[in-house]
Amino acid sequence: MNSIVKALIYSNCWVAFCFSFLSYGFSNHFHIPHAEKYAIFLFFSAISAYQFHRYFTNKNQQTNRQNWVNKNKFWNNLVSIIGLLGLFTSFTFINWQDSSKVIIASNLLIVIFYVLPFPLFNKAFRSLPYLKTILISASWTSMLSLPFVNESREIPLFLIGFIVLQTIGQLIYFDCRDYQHDEKTLQTIPQLIGIKQSKVVAVVLFLLSVSLLQIGEKFSLLLLLIFLSNVSGLIIKKEQQDTAVAAFIWDLPFFIIGCSFLWY
Template identity: 25%
Template sequence: MKLLKQLLNFYLNSSIHVALSCYALVRITFHVFHIQYDNPMALFVFFGTIVGYNFVKYDALVRVKKKPIGNLLKIIALCSLISIVLVGYYFFQLKRITQIVSFGILAITALYTLPFFPNRSNARNWAGVKIYIVSLCWVGATLVLPLINAEIPFTSDFFIKCIQRFILVFVLILVFEIIDLANDDPHLKTVPQMIGVKKTKLLGFLLLIPFWFLEIFISTFNYHDALINLVMVVILMLFIAFANPNRSKYYTSFWVEAVPVFWWLMLAYN
């Protein structure tokens, strides 16, 4: 049992789980826009997420706080190094325009992590900004890049899906911010810190209404996908409703982050 818990913690701490969620959203993008499975694109996002998230999580720990590197962190570093190699491999299989746009997403990630401006912390610590930067990066990586690489024109469907994807990630982060409320620095000004837990939950519920109703306006609308999206809305509402600062870290780091995976599996196998 102890070994299983250690494996689970490694799976979560090495960002493999969140990378799987991003991969699932890429597959959902393929499904919605009828794009043939693009292995380099999907795996570029998967391994790129591992690299990006591990960089964000552990850069300050090692570079700034200069904490000793334990065995787990060494294994995670090795996992990240392998992922960097694979990111490079799949990067060169993407179209040129996709490569250029991916550098833009990389720049935002770097801004999020590194203090580029004098006497300023990184964007991760800018008051109230974190949730918007992360949501934009997820939209870019899981929706914009796949469409660009598939040379799909930016129609109204694209913009509707961008809004939906942004709302989805925004709501998922709201759950994280509720759980992390007791540990987050007050200067971060997260949504629960600014308006309280109850109003944050209400905001999450209200955002899920346009998330679902926007589905009606896409040209490829079908009742099967709309029903599955409704199921996902209900699941997200339950996660929001039962979220509180006393929940286990696995509530968000495993279950909430698995929502896109459940969504993809329902779309793929129904």
């Protein structure tokens, strides 16, 4: 059982599921048609992006995640192949508008040049100072907005603000975890102000994000659950951050938020 859980988390299936379920919750709540198709497309998009980046990470990193990848190359490659096939197949199931294709193409460029040198800078985007968090948040926000754009629906401003604040807050989890491994030139939030101060910033971001939800949707007690799920990721001890349990907790808020939008 433990090996199955690790496989789901370390293969990026868990984070992709939470991300797609969040989109599914949004689409259902705001009565966007074809919610299932968009969720499936976003699931395979996330899987493909994460797996692509994995092939350009340091294979010698002594982390539980990298050790799992090194020991399970066949299964990791199989997930990559299934992810790509699923991405291409799910793409054909949706009638895309030109504006949506622009969003998808822009995100494809971000995914590629996040790890490969961009000709203009001769550096990957992730190596450019201050850009890592901004790009990831922008990418997640635009992809979650995709169903609204493609169905010619106006996405509520509070929802855009919520997604931006939520994603930046959750990225602080991973930046704190990678503090020792990241190049100092990246200038991530923990590198700029320290880990403890970064966690304070994350709490503020989460408070602001649930405040926007209260203003826009009035989820009442569910907001407390969302906030607690966010904050729980900040109290994981340093020696436990490189575990499957930590990764599960860090991605869990997306799933809980998706459930909240489905509930109301």
